[in-house]
Amino acid sequence: MVDSIQMFRDKLQAYMDLKxxxxxxxxxxxxxxxxxxxGHLSIEDVLLEVRVEDxxxxxxxxxxxxKLLKECGLALERHFGDGVSRYEIAHENDxxxxxxxxxxxxxxxxxxxxxxxxxxxxxxxxxxxxxxxKHELYGVCPACQAKRAG
Amino acid sequence: MVDSIQMFRDKLQAYMDLKxxxxxxxxxxxxxxxxxxxGHLSIEDVLLEVRVEDxxxxxxxxxxxxKLLKECGLALERHFGDGVSRYEIAHENDxxxxxxxxxxxxxxxxxxxxxxxxxxxxxxxxxxxxxxxKHELYGVCPACQAKRAG
DNA sequence: GTCGCTGCAAAACGTTTGCATTTAG
DNA sequence: CTAAATGCAAACGTTTTGCAGCGAC
Numbered sequence: 001m002v003d004s005i006q007m008f009r010d011k012l013q014a015y016m017d018l019k020x021x022x023x024x025x026x027x028x029x030x031x032x033x034x035x036x037x038x039g040h041l042s043i044e045d046v047l048l049e050v051r052v053e054d055x056x057x058x059x060x061x062x063x064x065x066x067k068l069l070k071e072c073g074l075a076l077e078r079h080f081g082d083g084v085s086r087y088e089i090a091h092e093n094d095x096x097x098x099x100x101x102x103x104x105x106x107x108x109x110x111x112x113x114x115x116x117x118x119x120x121x122x123x124x125x126x127x128x129x130x131x132x133x134k135h136e137l138y139g140v141c142p143a144c145q146a147k148r149a150g
Numbered sequence: 151m152v153d154s155i156q157m158f159r160d161k162l163q164a165y166m167d168l169k170x171x172x173x174x175x176x177x178x179x180x181x182x183x184x185x186x187x188x189g190h191l192s193i194e195d196v197l198l199e200v201r202v203e204d205x206x207x208x209x210x211x212x213x214x215x216x217k218l219l220k221e222c223g224l225a226l227e228r229h230f231g232d233g234v235s236r237y238e239i240a241h242e243n244d245x246x247x248x249x250x251x252x253x254x255x256x257x258x259x260x261x262x263x264x265x266x267x268x269x270x271x272x273x274x275x276x277x278x279x280x281x282x283x284k285h286e287l288y289g290v291c292p293a294c295q296a297k298r299a300g
Numbered sequence: 301g302t303c304g305c306t307g308c309a310a311a312a313c314g315t316t317t318g319c320a321t322t323t324a325g
Numbered sequence: 326c327t328a329a330a331t332g333c334a335a336a337c338g339t340t341t342t343g344c345a346g347c348g349a350c
């Protein structure tokens with residue numbers, strides 16, 4: 001397996017060079033926390049983790065840094081019902097969607113080629129040039145079904 | 151065609167009776183405006199229309215009334231990227247999704263049985279009991295494609 | 301006369317911005 | 326030295342809430 005975190009660092013650095021942005025210790029802490037994260041983090045999640053390493057970092061810096069990661073294509077912003085923005089690593093060639101438990105919020109990521117094809121056809125049928133999509137399934141996960149039955 | 155507005159009124163009345171809620175003139179104005187509406191209305195949209203008939207109505211009442219309509223299954227709340235909640239009539243057996251133009255925000259509603267079947271299979275494959283979904287396709291509509299080319 | 305509903309204004313919420321200060325290059 | 330980045334607090338836009346008075350039943 002390749003070192004994907006190093007690839008993230010390189011891509012970020014390239015973007016920052018291009019835009020004349022600077023590498024500060026706070027920015028490095030936020031991006032490293034994000035790069036080694038899994039799943040879907042809120043700003044709060046990131047901030048809490050960042051403050052373990054550098055307690056002085058403020059909300060604004062985390063917001064600004066995640067905006068930067070979004071701009072250079074390293075982070076995806078998601079909105080799941082509750083009013084909070086969540087961020088996840090944008091792996092290349094991985095455009096998955098989400099299956100979310102309405103009881104415990106467990107998230108399964110899925111990718112379904114057949115659905116993607118149908119989406120493409122549907123857009124074309126309406127004359128649209130498809131650019132992206134948001135697809136979320138809401139249901140009750142196996143564990144919560146058992147909990148209900150028990 | 152049946153009088154669907156009368157069906158909405160009846161369903162709302164049944165819910166209000168059940169919960170011991172009262173029928174006020176403001177509430178009637180808001181619900182009537184909503185029942186005869188088309189498409190996806192923001193609170194502001196509804197309020198503006200309501201104030202044509204009754205200029206005194208406040209934001210809070212519209213929020214509270216749409217929450218009520220949501221609770222009794224007559225309204226669906228949607229979130230399309232911009233931070234605004236939008237509401238539409240929840241027609242029975244009509245669980246359509248949206249194809250949204252990223253340039254002009256034009257919205258096409260679609261319903262695709264094949265996709266629904268695949269969603270159902272996918273949920274089952276992960277052991278989930280499917281309850282609902284959110285499916286939005288983002289692209290460029292024919293008009294905006296022409297505008298770009300032209 | 302209850303108790304739900306209203307309008308208002310204030311609060312809450314997540315997010316963004318202005319600014320004086322710090323710091324990378 | 327310049328200009329970008331920071332932390333703070335204040336501003337923002339949307340939504341919710343507390344409350345005194347009003348009105349349905």
